[in-house]
Each structure stands twice: as C-alpha cells, then as structure tokens.
Amino acid sequence: MSGDILPGSLNGHTALVTGGTSGIGRGTVEALSAAGARVFVGSRSFAKAEELSRELTDRGMAVDALEIDVLDERSVSTAFSEIDRTNAALSLLVNNVGTTAYEPFGDIKVSTWDMVMSTNVRSAFLCSQRAIERMLPAGQGQIVNVGSIWATRGGPGRAAYISSKHALVGLTKALDQEFGQHGIRVNMVNPGPVATERAMKTDVDTTGWLEPRDIGNLVAFLASPSSKAVRGAIVDAFGNGKVLGNFD
Template identity: 30%
Template sequence: MTNELFDLTGQTALVTGASRGLGQHFGRALAKSGADLILTSRKLADLAPFVAEIETLGRRCLPLELDVRDQASIEAMAAAAEAAVGQIHILVNNAGCNVRKPALDVTWDDWNLILDTNLRGTFFVAQQIARRMVPHHYGRIINIGSVTSVFGYASLAPYGASRGGVRQLTMSLADDWGKHGITVNCLAPGWFRTEQNKVLYDNKEWVEYLVDRIPVKRPGQAHDLDGAVVFLASESSRYITGQTLLVDGGISTGSTRATVPPPSGVKA
C-alpha cells in the first residue's frame, strides 16, 4: 500500500456547510491530502476566513453561496461550480441543522426545517453534482450522517429521522449511480462537540454520563474524522459504496453494561 491510494492531488472537492464546525474539518483534511476546494455557505462572507486558510496550504479555493432548502440556489451553485472548475471529483454533503426538543414539543416548522435541510437538501445537492459527475464516469459522494442514523435518542426525533433517511438514501443512490463510476457512502460521526450541541458539553455531569457509554472513554475530536473522510474520497475506497461508516468511539455497539462492576479493590 502506498500514499497514492490516499492522494487527492489534482482533484476538486465540494464541501457544503463549510462556514464552521465539522464542514471546515472535512475541507481541511481534503486540502491537506491535495484537493482543491469549493466551499459553500448560506452567507458568502462567512467563508472568507476559511478560504484564506485553505489558500495558505497552496490549494485553490472557491466560495459559493448555497441554501440547501432552495432548489434554485442548489441549481445555481452547481452550475457556477462546474463553470469555474470543470470536473468536480468529490462531494461532501455536510450542510445540516438540528432543533433539540422533546418529541411532544416539536412543531410542524421544526420538522420541516430539519428534514428539508438534512434530507431533502442532501438528495438534491447530490443529484445536481452527480449529473455533472456522470459524463466523467467518476465521482465520490460522501453524505454526512450521524450515529442517529442507526441509533435512537430522546429529544432528537426529527433529527434522527433525517439522518436515518440519509443512510437509506445513500444505499439507493449507490445502486443508482454505481454504473457511472460514482460511489456514494455515508460518514456517520458519533458524539462530537459542535456549535449545535456545545451547551451539552458545558455540563460536566452529562459529559461523564456520555463518556461512560463510549467504549474508548472520550467524546470524538474533530481530527478523528480526518482519515475517514479522506478514505471515502480517495482511490482507497474504490470498491466501497452504499455503506455507512460510523466514527463514534464504539457507542453504537450498545451503550449499556451487561455486567455489574466488581467491588472496589477487586480485580475484574
């Protein structure tokens, strides 16, 4: 095995939702592996600091405005990206949102916001970029899911439904587009601190509760995702499609002890 399997030099990756958080970490990892970037956000100005950072790495970087809840915005972004760079090799479908509420308190508008952004937006961005990948008979599409794609949590009903939908969508698109040389996979992070959930991580008791249920005994750190996104974007994953890769420290294995801890001072 050589580094060529993970080398993205000469390729262009489009990362949605790149103005902050994990979207920036995905973009940074791809750029460090050689890819030029197209970055999107609802507010173009929010991308400026990150664009400058990527350019210091010696990579080209194109910022584009995108609202994944707006079909016209998706179509305009895809057309502008193609006109500017030609072939788009990699798509990281990262744009998403959440509203954390008990299920009885979720409103109609909450549901629509989350599903329209996380599921409908993911599909139509993938569709527009895949149309441009097909003529080149090559593409890597990475839909960002979550441990909630496979695991249920209270107060995350619409979010879990959207991320579970992304997992199912990934399998369908992989079947649709494999004949065109396009792989479609889902990268599903576990519990990582982000802008959406930082209030939880400010609660020491909650963090201890979480860590107790993670086999590796810590929440995720952004760099834990670097290898996974580069792997799915590169030639090293060429025969992998329709899969969901959980990067979750093992919490999806169960999270409930099946044995009683031994008394203090007694070896297990």
C-alpha cells in the same frame, strides 16, 4: 496532523463541502485540501467562506469560497453553475449541512419537522442531483453524506432528527444502487460525539471526543482511490466509544 491520509492522494479531484466553514465541515475542508483536492467551501455566508478560503490559501491549499443555500433549489443550481464556470470537474460532494431539534414528540411543531427534514435530507437530495449530473459523463465520482450515530438508532426526544438521519441512510443506499454501476460511489459517515466549536462553548466534558479533522480524514479516505472497494457503506465513527452526547 497525525491520522491524515497521504498528501497527494486526492490530487486532481475537485470537491464541494456544504456547511464547510465550521465544525465537521471545516475539518473536512482541511483534510481534503491537505490530501491535494481543490475544495469549494459551501456556505450561506459568502463572507465566512471567503475568510476560510483566504486562510487556507495562505497555507498553500486550493480552496474556493462558494455561496450556496442548500434549502433553495435556485441557489443550489446557481452554485453548481459557478463551479462549472471555473472549468473544475466536480468529482466529490460532501453533504455536510445539518440541523438538530430535540424535544418530546408531542411538542414537535410541523414547522420544526419540515425544517429538520428540509435541512438534513432535502438539501442532500438537491445537491446530489446536481453533482450526479456532472459525474455521470465522467463515469466516476464520490458522494459522502455526513449523518450521525443516531442514523441507525432510536432515542427519546429526537424523533425529527433521528427520522431525518434514517432517511439519509436510505438516500445513500438508493443512490449507491442506482449509480454504482456508473462509477459513482456513495457512502455515509455517522459521527459520534465531536468536539466542535459549539460543543466547546458549553460545560459538557468533551474529553476523549473526536476532533472535526478526524471526521474529515475519514471522509478523505472514502473519497480516495484507497477506498475504491467501499460502496453504499454506513460508517460509524465512534472514537473511543464514549457515551452519546448532544453534539453529534
């Protein structure tokens, strides 16, 4: 596919992509695999992860299914232990799981606020802790957090979502400062409108929007040796700069 980074640029790397069975997650799995990485597809649904694993394996890619509920601390620990049991040395974590909530500030329920913060921030905290434990002995590794263009902006009716993505910026920069000296690079990608499966099922005009694989290619670049100078970066991915949509 046009725009893919060079095949082989991630040879020898092992990656975990959370929320990897659809949308940006799937596009990232495909891009990393095409670049030569062994990829674990993380999903709460092992059946969906297995289905994608079989599809991509049949295309000659090294893709493994991994059941993980990123909201559950025990599940996260178990999933990382499963990776360990394959003797794979995890060198890349893509924190892609996320959820949205659009409603006026006064209408936000505490349960909604907590759900958005847990899904978008706590999950990245839990997975990053486990990943960094494994990267430190090797003295190298990459974490890429998938945010949103709203991570550096404000807007009405999005307080919970925007706050969570701003928090992910803070986590990215904090981890970069704490672990960059140990060879671990942490960056963040903020997609603009992306033509995911969910967006395509609506009547929204997605003409000119980025494809999930476009974001995946950017993640693959940030994980590759070509980007070794990039640390603690918050990278906006706007595509053609079209007006913001509800499917970021």
